Amino acid sequence: GQQVMQIPQYQHVQEGEDFTTYCNSSTTLSNIQWYKQRPGGHPVFLIQLVKSGEVKKQKRLTFQFGEAKKNSSLHITATQTTDVGTYFCAANYGGSQGNLIFGKGTKLSVKP
Amino acid sequence: DGGITQSPKYLFRKEGQNVTLSCEQNLNHDAMYWYRQDPGQGLRLIYYSQIVNDFQKGDIAEGYSVSREKKESFPLTVTSAQKNPTAFYLCASSMRSTGELFFGEGSRLTVL
Numbered sequence: 001g002q003q004v005m006q007i008p009q010y011q012h013v014q015e016g017e018d019f020t021t022y023c024n025s026s027t028t029l030s031n032i033q034w035y036k037q038r039p040g041g042h043p044v045f046l047i048q049l050v051k052s053g054e055v056k057k058q059k060r061l062t063f064q065f066g067e068a069k070k071n072s073s074l075h076i077t078a079t080q081t082t083d084v085g086t087y088f089c090a091a092n093y094g095g096s097q098g099n100l101i102f103g104k105g106t107k108l109s110v111k112p
Numbered sequence: 113d114g115g116i117t118q119s120p121k122y123l124f125r126k127e128g129q130n131v132t133l134s135c136e137q138n139l140n141h142d143a144m145y146w147y148r149q150d151p152g153q154g155l156r157l158i159y160y161s162q163i164v165n166d167f168q169k170g171d172i173a174e175g176y177s178v179s180r181e182k183k184e185s186f187p188l189t190v191t192s193a194q195k196n197p198t199a200f201y202l203c204a205s206s207m208r209s210t211g212e213l214f215f216g217e218g219s220r221l222t223v224l
Contacts, residue, residue: 009152033211042202042215043155088154092211100213102147102154 002027004091006103014111019076021106023089030094032072034063037105038085046074079110115139118203118216125197125223131190133219135203142208144186148172149200149218158201161186162208190221197223 005024013019023032031050035043047056049065049072056063062075076083086105093099116137125131137144143162147155157170161180175194180186186205190197200220204213 006154031211033213035213042218043213044215045212048211090155090213100157102156104152104154 002091002093002099002101004089004101004103006089006106008106009104010107010109012109012111013079015081016078019079019083019108020073021087021089021108022071022073023091023103024071025091026070027093028069030069030092032065032092033090033100034072034074035088035090036085037088041085043088076108079108081110081112084108084110116203116205116214116216118201118219120219121217123219123221125221127223128192130192131197131221133188133190133201133203133221135186135188135216136184137186137203137205137214137216138184139205139214140183141205141214142183143206144180145204145206145213146170146176146178146186146188147202147204149202155202158188197221 007022033048034046037043047063052069053067054065060077064073086107088105089103091101119134145160146158149155156172158176159167159170159178161167164180164183167178167180175191177189200218202218203216206213
């Protein structure tokens with residue numbers, strides 16, 4: 001079946017440093033979504049990217065969708081302790097939401 | 113408040129027993145989903161339903177069953193046929209026309 005690779009699996013940063021997680025697919029995506037899961041919590045939707053080359057910003061978070069619609073990234077500028085959690089990409093290969101494939105996530109820890 | 117309610121939050125069962133996890137939403141969403149999350153893994157789709165009285169198997173449906181008799185409710189039964197049922201189970205819903213998934217707080221099942 002379809003797979004989406006997400007790297008790195010873990011990232012430890014000092015507060016104030018930047019952080020980036022990447023998702024890659026071998027085939028073209030219809031769209032890609034990003035979710036954040038705090039420790040002990042449930043995933044919360046962050047954003048959906050649909051267009052080739054799309055870039056969206058939410059405060060310190062920047063989301064990009066590749067030109068070929070096969071990869072995406074989430075970049076956090078100047079991390080804060082509130083950014084701690086696991087960030088998941090979810091790739092949609094078309095059709096219904098039943099075709100959403102989640103990456104394994106990147107667990108971010110931030111040292112104050 | 114609108115949202116998704118899962119119960120119970122924690123559940124302990126003996127091997128060989130069937131267990132039913134409840135999921136109720138008052139968001140008026142057509143689609144509902146059940147995901148399984150294991151440590152260090154992404155979310156894997158068990159079952160989903162796009163409309164009342166209809167549901168489809170996801171990637172890991174073996175050993176699970178669902179029903180969708182009402183729009184608001186999508187219970188999941190973990191049967192004795194599921195070989196490794198200990199996991200964190202997440203229910204989600206979405207409007208048919210949009211991509212965003214809304215998750216419940218999850219049910220953590222431990223089989224002793």
